[in-house]
Amino acid sequence: MYESINVFAADALACGAAYYTDGSLKRGRIELAYRIYRNAAAGTKLTELDGGTEDFGVTIVGRLARRAEDGSWVPADEGFPSIDEIMRQNLGLLGEQGGGGAILDAAHWSVLANDAWLLGGIHARTEFHFASPLHWENLWDEASGRMTITAREMIGIVTFGYRIQTTALEPVGVCVDAALARSASLPAYRDAVARYSGRDALACLHAQVRTGA
Numbered sequence: 001m002y003e004s005i006n007v008f009a010a011d012a013l014a015c016g017a018a019y020y021t022d023g024s025l026k027r028g029r030i031e032l033a034y035r036i037y038r039n040a041a042a043g044t045k046l047t048e049l050d051g052g053t054e055d056f057g058v059t060i061v062g063r064l065a066r067r068a069e070d071g072s073w074v075p076a077d078e079g080f081p082s083i084d085e086i087m088r089q090n091l092g093l094l095g096e097q098g099g100g101g102a103i104l105d106a107a108h109w110s111v112l113a114n115d116a117w118l119l120g121g122i123h124a125r126t127e128f129h130f131a132s133p134l135h136w137e138n139l140w141d142e143a144s145g146r147m148t149i150t151a152r153e154m155i156g157i158v159t160f161g162y163r164i165q166t167t168a169l170e171p172v173g174v175c176v177d178a179a180l181a182r183s184a185s186l187p188a189y190r191d192a193v194a195r196y197s198g199r200d201a202l203a204c205l206h207a208q209v210r211t212g213a
Contacts, residue, residue, distance in 0.1 A: 001041060001123045001182065005034045011186040012112055019190050024112030032108050033116040035096045040120025045100040047092060053100065059121040060091060060102045061153045062131030063138060083131045102129075114149060115189055118156045122184045128157050128173035134164070139206060140199060147202055152193055154209065159192040160184040164209050171209075 002008040009030045017025055024033070045053040063082050075084050083103055092101020094117070096108065104117045121128065132138050132150060139151040147155075158164060161180030162173040175181050196202045 002034070002037055002119075005031060008034045008037065008116075008186070014187055015190045020110075020112055022111050024110040029108065029110055029112060032096050032106075033110065033113040036094070036104070036106060036113050037116035037120040039094055039096075039098050039100065040117045041123045042100070042120075043124040044094070044102045044121075044126055045092070046102075056091075056102060057124075057126050058091075058102050059126045059128050060087065060131050061118075061128055061150065061157075063148070063150055087131065111149075111152075112186075114152070115156070115186060118153055119184050119186065119189065122156065122160050122162070122175075122181050125175040125178060125181055127175075128153075128162065130154075130164075130171040130173075134171050134206065134209060136203070136206060140202060145199070147193075147197065151196075151202060155192050155196050155205065156184070156189050158205070158209060159189070163212070165212070 002011075012020070012025060012030050012033070023029065040059070044056040044059055046056045047053055060083060075086065088103055088105070091103055093099045093103050093105035094101045095105045099105070104114065106113045106117070130150075134150075134154060139148055139154065140146075141148055154164070157173040160183070161175055161177030163176045164171050164173045196205050
């Protein structure tokens with residue numbers, strides 16, 4: 001686990017701007033990502049009716065719902081399974097300022113912030129529930145010729161001690177190797193993403209996940 005921002009920042013910078021091409025390493029962004037990491041590593045919680053909280057132990061990954069022309073969320077349906085407003089209200093949000101919910105809601109989103117959130121959940125050994133099916137079109141952007149954020153999340157989950165199980169509702173990542181989960185780091189995550197960055201390599205991993213290999 002990352003117990004200090006200095007170690008986290010050193011690992012983030014070691015990954016390099018050629019990897020974090022979206023400005024993740026700009027001044028202030030690393031600190032914000034570290035806050036998200038610490039909040040996620042503390043585990044997810046649900047807010048009860050009396051205002052108290054209880055441990056939840058579930059993190060939600062997947063693509064966001066579509067937006068209507070007026071900016072409102074379009075509810076998820078079978079045609080576009082996603083993280084919509086109802087899910088956000090029911091399962092809670094987590095960001096730089098805390099929240100403890102199951103869904104990332106970063107005020108200053110970046111790829112590093114997303115990586116930090118995922119690693120925090122892995123270090124907390126939460127279950128990962130996919131709000132979007134692990135269909136190929138959700139993992140690979142044919143137009144840009146690169147993997148999606150959902151694919152990055154899948155890679156991180158299966159690399160660091162998790163097995164993805166198919167349930168009646170959605171795919172669920174369950175920790176089966178706590179030691180491997182604890183070993184997760186930003187450079188190790190970078191290396192895993194690089195290993196599956198090509199279309200064929202990602203397709204091979206996708207096939208393994210689908211068959212439970």
